[in-house]
Amino acid sequence: MGDLLGLVLKRLGLGLVTLLVVSILIFFAVELLPGDIAEAVLGQSATDETLAALREQLGLDRPAIVRYFDWLGGAVVGDFGVSLVSGDRVTDAIADRFLNTLFLAAYAAVIAVPISIFLGVVVALLRNTVFDRVANVVTLTSISSPEFFLGYILILYLAVKTNAFPAIASLSGDMTFGELLHRTFLPALTLVLVVTAHMMRMTRAAIINLLASPYIEMARLKGMPPWKVIVKHALPNAWAPIINVVALNLAYLITGVVLVEVVFVYPGVGQLLVDAVSKRDFPIVQACCLIFAATFILLNLAADVGAILTNPRLRHPK
Amino acid sequence: MSMFVIGYYAALIAASCLAAYFQRRQVFLLLFSLTLVSFVLGIIGGVPALRVVTICAGLLALAAGTSYAFREFLIQISKPGLAKELRTAPLTAAFGMFVIFTYAIAGVFAPWIAPHGESEVISSAFAPADESMLLGADQLGRDIFSRIIFGARNSVGIALVATTLAFVMGALAGLLAAVKGGWFDNFIGRTADVIMSVPSLIFALLMLSIFGTNLWVIVVVVAVIYSPRVFRLTRAVAGNIVVMDYIEAAKLRGEGDWYLIRKEILPNSTAPLIAEFGLEFCFVFLLIAGLSFLGLGIQPPTADWGSMVRENATLISFGDITPLIPAAAIALLTVAVNFVVDWMLFRSSGLKEM
Numbered sequence: 001m002g003d004l005l006g007l008v009l010k011r012l013g014l015g016l017v018t019l020l021v022v023s024i025l026i027f028f029a030v031e032l033l034p035g036d037i038a039e040a041v042l043g044q045s046a047t048d049e050t051l052a053a054l055r056e057q058l059g060l061d062r063p064a065i066v067r068y069f070d071w072l073g074g075a076v077v078g079d080f081g082v083s084l085v086s087g088d089r090v091t092d093a094i095a096d097r098f099l100n101t102l103f104l105a106a107y108a109a110v111i112a113v114p115i116s117i118f119l120g121v122v123v124a125l126l127r128n129t130v131f132d133r134v135a136n137v138v139t140l141t142s143i144s145s146p147e148f149f150l151g152y153i154l155i156l157y158l159a160v161k162t163n164a165f166p167a168i169a170s171l172s173g174d175m176t177f178g179e180l181l182h183r184t185f186l187p188a189l190t191l192v193l194v195v196t197a198h199m200m201r202m203t204r205a206a207i208i209n210l211l212a213s214p215y216i217e218m219a220r221l222k223g224m225p226p227w228k229v230i231v232k233h234a235l236p237n238a239w240a241p242i243i244n245v246v247a248l249n250l251a252y253l254i255t256g257v258v259l260v261e262v263v264f265v266y267p268g269v270g271q272l273l274v275d276a277v278s279k280r281d282f283p284i285v286q287a288c289c290l291i292f293a294a295t296f297i298l299l300n301l302a303a304d305v306g307a308i309l310t311n312p313r314l315r316h317p318k
Numbered sequence: 319m320s321m322f323v324i325g326y327y328a329a330l331i332a333a334s335c336l337a338a339y340f341q342r343r344q345v346f347l348l349l350f351s352l353t354l355v356s357f358v359l360g361i362i363g364g365v366p367a368l369r370v371v372t373i374c375a376g377l378l379a380l381a382a383g384t385s386y387a388f389r390e391f392l393i394q395i396s397k398p399g400l401a402k403e404l405r406t407a408p409l410t411a412a413f414g415m416f417v418i419f420t421y422a423i424a425g426v427f428a429p430w431i432a433p434h435g436e437s438e439v440i441s442s443a444f445a446p447a448d449e450s451m452l453l454g455a456d457q458l459g460r461d462i463f464s465r466i467i468f469g470a471r472n473s474v475g476i477a478l479v480a481t482t483l484a485f486v487m488g489a490l491a492g493l494l495a496a497v498k499g500g501w502f503d504n505f506i507g508r509t510a511d512v513i514m515s516v517p518s519l520i521f522a523l524l525m526l527s528i529f530g531t532n533l534w535v536i537v538v539v540v541a542v543i544y545s546p547r548v549f550r551l552t553r554a555v556a557g558n559i560v561v562m563d564y565i566e567a568a569k570l571r572g573e574g575d576w577y578l579i580r581k582e583i584l585p586n587s588t589a590p591l592i593a594e595f596g597l598e599f600c601f602v603f604l605l606i607a608g609l610s611f612l613g614l615g616i617q618p619p620t621a622d623w624g625s626m627v628r629e630n631a632t633l634i635s636f637g638d639i640t641p642l643i644p645a646a647a648i649a650l651l652t653v654a655v656n657f658v659v660d661w662m663l664f665r666s667s668g669l670k671e672m
Contacts, residue, residue: 018511018512018515020511022512022515022516025512025516026524028525029525029528030528031527032528032529057388069346086372097373129344130344130347130348131348133348134348137410139651140653140657140660141649144600144647144649144652144653144656145603145612145645145649145653146603146607146608146613146624146645146648146649146652147608148608148627148645149642149645149646149648149649150626152627152634152641152642152645154472155635155640156634156642157635158639159635160371160563160637161637167635176589251517254517254520255518255519255520258519258520258523258608258610258612259519259611259612262597262611262612267510272521273520274523274613274614276527276596277523277524277526277612277614278349278613278614280527282527282528283371285524285527286344286524287515287521288520289520289521289523289524292516292520292522293516293517296515296516296517296520297515300515304641
């Protein structure tokens with residue numbers, strides 16, 4: 001077991017290093033600005049005095065390395081500085097929205113994961129039949145559509161034409177949980193559609209890969225019923241790839257969430273990020289990017305660790 | 319029970335019986351399960367739901383017919399070797415090729431096809447459709463139909479340029495890394511890892527916030543974001559080739575790296591690279607469309623599908639589907655490319671299961 005722990009710790013360490021490098025990238029990318037932040041913010045209206053004042057205020061007179069460690073130290077304890085536009089603390093702006101985004105992603109994941117694994121297994125069982133082909137075309141279409149296309153179709157048919165769900169996912173503090181689920185159903189459904197298609201295809205591929213192995217052939221030849229072959233022989237070995245698939249797709253949700261939040265005017269981090277980008281509010285952009293990147297790296301890490309835990313062969317790298 | 323419903327079920331059941339009689343198991347299964355699904359749909363949604371199913375089936379049949387005809391057309395005009403390959407193409411791939419062909423025509427001949435100019439204001443805002451404007455006017459009174467046609471040129475063109483750039487960078491880096499190996503290989507590999515560990519849309523937003531939303535900035539940023547994918551594939555493919563004996567022989571002959579790449583490795587790795595180009599194009603296209611939709615991509619007044627959806631999105635709350643058309647155009651092209659790529663992967667690598 002100690003061996004296993006070491007391996008997992010090694011992966012975690014590698015993840016941390018990646019995160020560190022990404023944070024360097026995010027911070028120093030802003031340093032690449034032609035001129036500096038102060039010039040970019042003030043733009044045409046810059047005079048020498050205002051520039052100097054803003055530089056002083058932002059601490060731009062210190063070397064970049066020092067500022068980077070300041071920023072990183074702040075980021076670790078959840079302090080990302082102040083917004084250039086509103087002057088509020090970035091953490092205050094992000095905290096609630098981050099919870100909203102997590103809620104939306106979790107909502108989508110709770111629906112999508114069981115459905116897609118179940119459907120993936122079914123489609124793998126029915127492979128090379130006409131149902132499989134239909135499922136292939138449908139999932140491919142769903143993957144290929146931009147998120148906003150799916151979102152607007154859902155708005156058109158489920159909100160405008162039938163009035164079943166609200167088109168705009170506005171949240172207020174005093175909603176019951178049921179109402180919350182109802183209001184955020186359409187954005188969640190959009191994410192579910194995209195992610196389910198991905199996960200179904202990957203689950204199907206993972207299971208079919210397994211079904212080609214000799215021991216499955218053996219089980220089948222000795223006259224085992226197909227469902228038993230799947231449940232008893234294929235599934236235990238399929239967990240590793242399936243966990244991988246789930247984690248990767250949750251990571252994919254992170255990107256999808258930005259567009260979906262904008263479509264449904266959902267008060268999440270994605271919306272904040274897009275606003276900040278168009279206003280060139282760098283502290284918020286950096287903070288959002290770091291949060292998204294950290295979640296993404298974490299989920300990829302979870303995929304790796306999950307694979308190591310469920311597949312003993314990976315514990316002994318050659 | 320209206321005549322339509324009776325006719326609907328009669329046609330479905332008759333068709334399933336025919337399929338069963340002629341031993342077409344797959345067709346029968348499909349038709350009969352459609353009948354069963356229609357029972358449920360008919361109870362829930364009533365006649366309109368059945369009408370929707372009929373229309374969808376009709377559209378599918380039309381698409382299948384078109385793709386069949388297009389495949390036959392391609393087989394007729396191509397050389398014998400290519401024709402033999404084309405005969406193995408499934409209908410979905412033929413459909414994909416047809417769609418790509420149509421888009422190419424629309425893009426190349428946009429100024430001649432479109433009835434109005436790209437940014438020409440011809441009527442009041444959101445004017446309804448009439449004879450001169452097939453789909454009505456947008457929020458500034460420009461013809462939506464013309465803008466969709468021009469969008470085929472702009473959106474697809476920019477995505478193509480970005481993909482090509484990403485491809486050239488990624489493939490070159492991958493080939494060089496495979497040939498040179500050592501620290502160069504490691505360095506490029508780690509760089510690619512870092513770029514890939516940030517979600518692409520987030521990375522693009524970060525870069526655009528810094529460099530502004532200039533057209534060339536978008537192209538370069540998107541190319542940089544997607545080149546690691548190409549790099550990894552090329553590195554893997556070329557890595558398998560580099561260890562071959564004929565490469566060893568070429569090295570012993572004293573050939574340079576550039577010769578190895580050009581004459582020995584590239585010709586042996588074209589098939590997976592072409593398929594990857596298609597996939598890559600889909601990703602790039604969707605990313606740029608997403609950026610334009612967020613208002614951070616291709617800037618007005620250039621007609622672009624992503625930003626058209628955003629600009630006319632208010633129409634959706636009145637139950638108008640016009641804003642969905644450019645979005646559907648994006649989806650259709652991506653689906654089409656995916657269909658073709660699926661077939662090419664299947665054909666070239668003997669990859670039986672995707």
